Amino acid sequence: MAEEDANWRIWLAAAxxxxRRAYGALLAAALPWLRARARGRWPTATLSDIxxxxxxxxxxxxxxxxxxQPCRPVAPFLFGIMKLRGAEVRRQRHRHAARETILDDVPATSEALRMNPDxxxxxxxxxxxxxxxxLSLRDQEILDMLKLRELSLLEAAAVSGLTVTALKVGTFRAIRRLRHAMGVEDVE
Amino acid sequence: MSNERLITALADELSPVYRAPAPARLTMWWLAVTVPILALVTLMMGPRPDVLSLLLRPDFALDEALAVLTGVAAAYAAFCAGRPDQPGWKLLLPVGAMALWLGVLGRQCMSLSVSTQGGALRLHVDVMCVPAIAVAGIAPAVAMVVLLRHSPMFRTAHACLCAALAAAALAECALRLFHRADSFATMLVWQMGSVALFTLAGSLVGRAIIGRAQPNGLASHVES
Incomplete structure (x- = not known):
């Protein structure tokens, strides 16, 4: 633990x-030290694990x-925390790894990847x-009446006050605009 | 969140903290609360009529001293377990003290069994030991939980086990002052069995209480 800066004790006591400034300085100084110590303690760990x-x-x-306690050095305090928390992180990784399946070799279209049938x-x-x-409010109204609520043309005409012909034309145009909004190209 | 950004966030939300007392000081506080309570319990339960002559007997005094030693070592280890910078050997102090205590009790049991031609080995049912240890140990255990909850901690399971052992050892020390066992084997099995039972139960309960008190408010920083 000889790498400890003499300022660390002062910074941590001030923190x-x-x-806040002393605390930020301590954390910034300790970050590369912690990374190096973590790599030394867990040499097989991946970068993201570290x-x-x-x-x-x-x-x-x-x-x-x-x-x-300000009378004690900071490095053993930090390293002690890292040993205990790091061991916990590694244990969690192992526990999760036992329940996980690597999906790299499974085709994207595999039925196994579906979460539910619907x-x-x-x-x-x-x-x-x-x-x-x-869509416009008029198109939404026409589609709602004739396609979602499935009213007949006569019922829709009575509700909306439009003629049956106007409803037919309106439905045709609303569906074309809906296809367009959904990115479906019309086949001529 | 990257660790560089985490550092900035942590520094921004820093607020002053009360420094936690050192483990030795916490042990002294615990003893200052526990010893008067156990003295009171002993007086309320009625001390044995021969308690003064018993305390002058070297073997009894040694048993009591080792019970106190185990209790103090376990309390100190419980407070050390919560500190990340405390060395591992301090956490094992109660194991050594407990082994010494059990070893001395075993040796006394053997020598007594020889001198009484097996009389010390006769085992009697002494169910009262279990509630007596519980009554004597509950206050030290509560005091320990209060002190352990004072600050966030690590190695909770070890700390709780040591804490329960500390309470049970001092309770056993007090128990022998007001409760008489019919034979040494009865004392060894029922009283020490009660100590073990109290230690395990106290450890589980303490872990549940202290585990629930652990602060978890910074979890949002881990989210990226």
């Missing part, structure tokens, strides 16, 4: 008194500021609702 361990150490340090229908319906929302 306990609420000095960053997670360092992050957990920083958070645990923040919660445990009250535990530091998933595709639900996604399509949500996309169509969003597209209807982008």
């Amino acid at each position: 306990q008194a609420g000095d 960053e997670d361990i360092v992050q957990e150490t920083l958070l645990a340090l923040h919660r445990s500021l009250a535990l530091y 998933q595709d229908a639900a996604v399509d319906q949500a996309a169509m609702q969003a597209a209807i929302g982008r």
